[in-house]
Amino acid sequence: MAYEAEGPDQELEESEQESVLERFDTPNPWLQKLFSMPGYGTVPTVAIGLLREVSPDRDERLLAAVKSEHGRMRRGYLLATTKWLRWIRTFPGRADDQWGYDYKLEYKGISITKAVIILGSGDQFQTYRTRAKPFVQMVNVIQQAMMWDAAHTDQTVVEALSTPVLPAGSLSEELQKLAEMHQQGILTPEEFAAAKQKLMA
Incomplete structure (x- = not known):
């Protein structure tokens, strides 16, 4: 109108x-x-x-x-x-x-x-x-x-979903758990490298 x-x-x-x-x-x-x-x-x-x-x-x-x-x-x-x-x-x-x-x-x-x-x-x-x-x-x-x-x-x-939730503990414990997940095939080599880099940052 x-x-x-x-x-x-x-x-x-x-x-x-x-x-x-x-x-x-x-x-x-x-x-x-x-x-x-x-x-x-x-x-x-x-x-x-x-x-x-x-x-x-x-x-x-x-x-x-x-x-x-x-x-x-x-x-x-x-x-x-x-x-x-x-x-x-x-x-x-x-x-x-x-x-x-x-x-x-x-x-x-x-x-x-x-x-x-x-x-x-x-x-x-x-x-x-x-x-x-x-x-x-x-x-x-x-x-x-x-x-x-x-x-x-x-x-x-997107950032929240892409951020891996890592268990609490010392840095060495968290790195060890990531390595175990990679060895068990839970994490791909790329995911392992990205998670490790994020943890070290």
Whole structure:
């Protein structure tokens, strides 16, 4: 559904109470970049409570939020979290939709004050132009952060699985056990050499 500029009686209310999100420690360079972006951390206060209502996952953190409309007279908040891009409808009634970060997000101005945030799925969210661009820029960085997390989680799992678990004891005992495993055919010559080198490091 494409949006057109609407009259003043259908304007989103721009003034509302805002809160500042706490930054958290992370090795993710993209989240560190997000934390340093102008405008990061200031979100509508109600968005924090809405996330807690719809998400049972206490590790899901709010990273950005914008008040918006999704379709005719459906008002709510578009939230970017550490897990999902969420739309939480607050009027009429309550509803929650979520998307992964594999969709492209862009925005387009539709009037002097309004813009539409367009999700790659075709969903569109109308909000204020001054809020749309920073939100989309932050979500683009969050997408990079999610890809970084996925790549580094996969690498950590691979490293953990490829690291031989050696019994506790002195170095000579562990070398002796490796030699026995090699002699019994449990370890190939390559595996024996790699395990020995890792043990000696």
